[in-house]
Amino acid sequence: DTEVTQTPKHLVMGMTNKKSLKCEQHMGHRAMYWYKQKAKKPPELMFVYSYEKLSINESVPSRFSPECPNSSLLNLHLHALQPEDSALYLCASSQDVGSGAYEQYFGPGTRLTVT
Amino acid sequence: KQEVTQIPAALSVPEGENLVLNCSFTDSAIYNLQWFRQDPGKGLTSLLLIQSSQREQTSGRLNASLDKSSGRSTLYIAASQPGDSATYLCAGINNAGNMLTFGGGTRLMVKP
Numbered sequence: 156d157t158e159v160t161q162t163p164k165h166l167v168m169g170m171t172n173k174k175s176l177k178c179e180q181h182m183g184h185r186a187m188y189w190y191k192q193k194a195k196k197p198p199e200l201m202f203v204y205s206y207e208k209l210s211i212n213e214s215v216p217s218r219f220s221p222e223c224p225n226s227s228l229l230n231l232h233l234h235a236l237q238p239e240d241s242a243l244y245l246c247a248s249s250q251d252v253g254s255g256a257y258e259q260y261f262g263p264g265t266r267l268t269v270t
Numbered sequence: 271k272q273e274v275t276q277i278p279a280a281l282s283v284p285e286g287e288n289l290v291l292n293c294s295f296t297d298s299a300i301y302n303l304q305w306f307r308q309d310p311g312k313g314l315t316s317l318l319l320i321q322s323s324q325r326e327q328t329s330g331r332l333n334a335s336l337d338k339s340s341g342r343s344t345l346y347i348a349a350s351q352p353g354d355s356a357t358y359l360c361a362g363i364n365n366a367g368n369m370l371t372f373g374g375g376t377r378l379m380v381k382p
Contacts (some may be wrong), residue, residue, distance in 0.1 A: 161313075186368065197359055197372035198314070211368060245313055252368035254301060259370060261306075261314040 158182075159262035161246050167268045170236060176265045178229040178246030186252045187229040188259065189221060190245040198245055204229060205252050236269045243267075272297045274362055276373035284381050287350050291376045293343040293360035300362040303336050303343050304370065308357045317345075317358075350380045 159180045168174050178187065186205050190198035203211035204223045218240075220232040229246055243264045249257040273296045283289055293303070301322050306314040318327045320336040320343065327334050333346040343360055357377045361370040 159313075197361075197374055198370075199372075200369055203368050205368065243311070247314075252366065254365060254367055257302075257363075257367055258304060258316055258319040260316060263313040266311070 159246055159248055159260050161244075161262035161265050163265060164263065165266045165268075167270060168233065168236065169270055170238070172236075173232070173234045175233065176231040176244055176246075176267075178231075178262055179227055180248040180260070181227055182248065182250075182260070183226075184248035184250050184260075185226060186249045186257070187223065188247040188249075189229070189231055190247065190261075192243040192245055192264070194242075202231075203252070210252070233267075236267075238269050241267055241269045272300065272362055272364065272371040274360060274371050274373035276358075276360060276376050278376060279374065280377040280379075282379040282381065283350055285350060285352060287380075288346070288348050289350055289378075291345040291347070291358050291360075291378070293345070293373050295341050295343075295362045295371075297341075297362075299365055300338065301365045301367060302363040303334075304361050304363060305332075305334050305343075305345050306359045306361065308359060308375070310357075314359065347378075350378075352380050352382050354378060354380050 189201040192198040202221045207223045222230040245264045246262040247259045249259045305317040318334040331348040357375045359375045361372045
């Protein structure tokens with residue numbers, strides 16, 4: 156099973172709301188990722204978690220707050236977003252990080268609209 | 271900084287044609303290269319992962335090659351089908367194995 160699940164599929168939120176995106180994998184992977192994808196653009200890396208520790212933050216604004224409660228779950232907490240944050244948010248996982256052939260597996264994404 | 275470029279940006283072919291999608295990268299420090307497929311509004315499906323020690327990988331009608339010295343990878347699709355219509359993305363994996371840098375993608379349309 157190479158499935159990464161994400162909830163919700165769609166989310167509409169106002170600029171003063173607080174919401175969370177959830178990602179789950181049961182492949183025993185130790186690395187998890189958040190990407191942001193705008194329309195007709197490639198995904199851009201936001202965060203990397205390795206062994207439940209944040210290892211990379213690609214200068215993401217603090218209105219996005221990641222959390223990794225355990226090795227299977229990854230959350231992205233959203234607060235005071237701007238309309239330009241509307242995008243497809245993708246979660247991915249890989250067996251590990253480091254110099255190895257670690258394929259990344261992606262979830263279906265959450266389509267976020269900020270009004 | 272790694273830059274990944276895909277040519278062409280869009281491609282339309284009749285069903286049954288063999289086709290080649292191109293991917294080039296600026297930094298030979300790329301470790302592995304992964305090809306993905308993305309249907310409109312959906313997530314990414316991993317197609318092939320080519321390790322730095324390999325030159326090519328095959329899966330069904332797909333064959334991907336990697337030439338680090340020239341900074342190029344190609345995805346060959348044999349006997350294309352309408353169901354192959356999607357955006358194809360290549361992504362280079364850095365030496366630390368924790369970052370994918372994506373190309374802009376090739377939007378493929380296979381016409382019946």
